[in-house]
Amino acid sequence: MKIGELAVRTGVSIRSLRYYDEQGLLTPIRRENGYREYSPFAEEQVRTIQLYLNLGLTTEQIASFLHCVLTIKEAFCKEVFPVYRQKLAEIEAQILQLQNIKMNLEERMQSILDERKTSGPED
Amino acid sequence: MKIGELAVRTGVSIRSLRYYDEQGLLTPIRRENGYREYSPFAEEQVRTIQLYLNLGLTTEQIASFLHCVLTIKEAFCKEVFPVYRQKLAEIEAQILQLQNIKMNLEERMQSILDERKTSGPED
DNA sequence: CTATACCCTGACATTAATGTGAGGGTCAAG
DNA sequence: CTTGACCCTCACATTAATGTCAGGGTATAG
Structure with a gap:
């Protein structure tokens, strides 16, 4: 075709x-x-x-x-497993980094909310 | 300087x-x-x-x-919070996608190990 | 004066798969 | 022969911060 x-x-x-x-x-x-x-x-x-x-x-x-x-069968292609293993390691590292940023962002957002509440509406 | x-x-x-x-x-x-x-x-x-x-x-x-x-103070810059919120959403979406790939990889790696075990060493 | 250590701008490279467009060939139906 | 729907290659654009190089100006110490 x-x-x-x-x-x-x-x-x-x-x-x-x-x-x-x-x-x-x-x-x-x-x-x-x-x-x-x-x-x-x-x-x-x-x-x-x-x-x-x-x-x-x-x-x-x-x-x-x-x-x-x-x-x-994929299971018997010896090149596959190392590639999977390496990719898995990369993915896990990326997830960890993103989770760090996520926590950081959440903390900073919470701080903003707290500070605004502490100060309170001005009127 | x-x-x-x-x-x-x-x-x-x-x-x-x-x-x-x-x-x-x-x-x-x-x-x-x-x-x-x-x-x-x-x-x-x-x-x-x-x-x-x-x-x-x-x-x-x-x-x-x-x-x-x-x-x-950062807390009183109104542009900041929406940017954080959007970034957080992006990060969460990325984490989900990576976790999907991670599960997929782990399952495929396990399948490979299982199939190899089932077949067993040939000698 | 000259060597050296700064500074400047501009431009291309980096990653990786895909989109997009130009310019042009092929082929079948009318 | 023309039209339209395919196909081809080549090449640039996309993202975003940073590296690197070329070509050249500045400033200070000797």
Whole structure:
């Protein structure tokens, strides 16, 4: 199928499909006229790519194990687990930092409310 | 004082101080030779700017209330609270999304461990 | 005078996936 | 042959604070 059809089927933009091609994630064959020709399996492959992107993985990370997970079960692709482990560590660090900022913000908002109450309405 | 001295005193790079100037956060007077001349109060102002940047606020948001908080108490600058409220909402949304990804990652990692265990070492 | 240590502006790079537009080729229906 | 709906590549824009470099001015110590 052509790129436009794959885009409609998957809900992924033509631009993104071309980007996946560029990044080596999903490389269609080319017709004589230069058009990308996708196999029927491409639809599932796009969904797989989207799944990993939604986990916050980069195209580079996905590319490092995509061929394997499309071939055999994810559990037996040895590149996957380390990527997950690293991503999990990053996520946890980010959550901690955001929780720090959140507490900080909440304290400052409470202080503002307290100070306004202490001072009271002026009229 | 000149920009280099302020940079050393605050630990903020010269590049960033020029950026704060450009963004209207901290505008020094100029000597006849064009050099930025910072008042002694600039040091505290830089620390204030850093404090808000560390809360994840943008220079634009900071600029919207910085003059006020440098003049009177933060609690009585009415622009501050809405900015905090909005930032808090953003942070909470980000934390939720990260927690979703985190759960997803943990489940997938557990699945991998389970499947490997089920299959067992092949030798 | 010169070396050195400052200062200035302007501009590009950084991240990563996606949007958007220009300029142009392909193809099928009319 | 023309129109319209596709497709192609190339390239710039997006976010936001900061790093870095080029090219050049200033000021002080020797």
